[in-house]
Amino acid sequence: MARPASRRTVLGAAIAAAATAGTLSSAAGPAAAASCAAADCETAPRARRSGTFVDNRFWSSYTDWRCGERAGTTAVAGRRPGVAIATPAGTTDYTDPHTGATSRWEYATWTSPVHRPSVPATEVIASWNAQTPAGTWIQVELHGEYSDGSATPWFVMGRWAAGDKDIRRTSVDDQGDGRASIWTDTFSVDDAASGLRLAAYRLRLTLYRRPGTRLTPTVWRLGAMASDVPDRFGVTPSAPGLARELPVPRYSQNTHVGQYPEYDNGGEAWCSPTSSQMIIEYWGRKPSAGDLAWVNPDFDDPQVCHAARHTFDYQYEGCGNWPFNAAYAATYRDMSAVVTRLSSLTDLETLVAAGIPAITSQSFLKEELTGAGYGTSGHLMTVIGFTADGDVIANDPASPSNEAVRRVYQRAEWEKIWLRTKRYNASGKVVSGTGGVCYLYWPAFPTSAQRKALAAVGVL
Template identity: 35%
Template sequence: MTFNFSSSLFIFFFLWSRLTLADSPHYGRQFIGLTNFSEFTKGRGESPDESEFVSAEMATQIKWDELVVSWNADLPKGVVLKIETRAIYPAHSTRFYTMGIWSGAADDRRRMSVKDQKDNDAEVLTDTLALKAPCDRVRIRLILSGAGNVQPPPLKFLGLSFADKKYEAPVLPPNRAAWGKSIAVPERSQLDFPEGEQSWCSPTSTSMMLAYWANKSNRPELNQAVPEVAKEVFDPNWPGTGNWPFNMAYAGSFSRMRAYVSRFSDVSELEDWIASGIPVAVSVANTVLKGAPPREGPDGHLVVCVGFTEKGDVIVNDPGTRQQIRRVYPRENLVKAWARSQNTVYLIYPQGANIPDDRFGHWDSCKAEFETDH
């Protein structure tokens, strides 16, 4: 769903959302996309070169306890964007938590996540706001520095992915239109780079997906080498290249590209995207994907879902391999491994692409109605 904060469009959205989605299950997930920021309330920041832009209060259709925020912006060098969010309860509001600081250049040392954000209401786990009690309202604050007197903020897109961690979604019927289909996504390995052998699965997956669109759309500027992507998405407070929104911020910084983090509820939604010819990166537990029991400690991994076999097993480009990057894993392995990240995905595609119908409100399904000129 896409929000717009002008009064007439807000009323339209309110009525439309209830007519189309009120009776549809969200299965513990909801996505809200924003493309028009002209109605954000502008104010002064803490320093003379800062401006802040505050959204109206937004209501979600689910009770959620996790939020991942993605942003797409084309910032000039020297300009810094801080993205903040607060949860709103009937009796009180949380403080604003910083979800990320993004800059117009990778060598700007201000580009980072913010550590040590924990209180009685919530904790920020690098790129994820984790609430201690479920909520259904939120407010966004954008703080811009080095941009002068600008209105609205130079932002193309903001994506809010809400999840209820406790919700157990049912297994849905598969979309067999994706079975037997494989997308020609270029194969790349993180193991080709000594500095990235243990940690570059995310930028390698992002690089593969951008390269796919470079070929399909005849846009060579999207074909970025893995080390270049890794440099652009590096988060010194991670530390590393696995910050989900940072990867999407880089991919979405290219002209006419949309990139964001979302959470699905079922493998059939991956099949919807594959049937539409669009690859999807999925965050999995690496050992579980390969059929082993969950292991203690970090085990997160990103792979690119490029298709499904005739029997419904998943076909992926696995950046953690070298000799055979394209691999088939049992469907049940994917389900278990993917669940460890709350079914997190990277979605990257050109604006105006023929994306699949959004059955449950899990991606940016209404962008055509409220698109901006960016």
């Protein structure tokens, strides 16, 4: 996802204050409770995967949801454990900065145990899987401890609902403490060269519902990817190890140019939701005819329009919020999704071998990726396989038609533009790269081979 500053709208002081007031009040109310044995709640670092700069921690089991601190929430057992509202901890007013409307909400909270990543981090990206019926929404926050022992404030990582009738899903700009900042969906240490790192963190989940109802959001997965990827303009190419291609549907973002200006106008702005929709449909899920009834019947592939609407971040003013795409994918029946970083194409080969495609983020000049025919400051595409020579087979939505979406890119070129953290733009200026970011979507009840592959790349 590209993050140009011009795409960020600064909240007015009055609106920001109102929104913050709503957030802060959710920390009040009855004393928080924790009901599981301390030994069941992870507080120590996990083993670090050899050669990686990434730590993933996701809470998703019944034991997980019984850990941490709860104020008005309860762990929900069953086929897919989660956390939901039991008895609200209180009420709060929230002024939506994108509509100006103020509404009252009941809320309850769940706060994770402290997690000490095996990789003291320069960046952290949270992601979640949840169901938010009409009349409900959720907020995810992060609180951390720096390597020098000082603490961060509570940072908002996202305010999210699957729909857009109750609130406008949004990231929150202008968050920082002089040492780190939130860039749309990413916690980032301001000066990594200083040696400062995030040594530990907690996530706080606030569940909201209309007062007087029995509605509740249900969250099945919550966690974060913490990383400290070193500055690099390139990487040593990995050796090819797999020849396989997955039958992923093909959709072009460019067939939607000019559609729905309110969701960033289609075309090049829709690479992320178009990629998400391809992978969702690979897993046999898709929106119903009723879900698509709002789309202009003259538009092809209305499910891509649907994905754009339901990933749109009203603060970022685009569809490229990484966690919002993962959350959208997980609204489909029995789907799991996370945002993470991988270390090499070998990791992607491990996943593809188990039948799991991936959505990757990269930026490059036109001449850096043979056959692309374009350059980009931030673009999402799907990796669906590898040729016998080890080259990358990608469904690249930046194509003129659905038929043209399948591309083959040279392995070394592709791996470099995906994994680097620094690059030169067209003006010769040093700018950032995404360092291996990807979205992974898979069935909530994976096969043993899929589970093994996800564990091998550090997600399960």
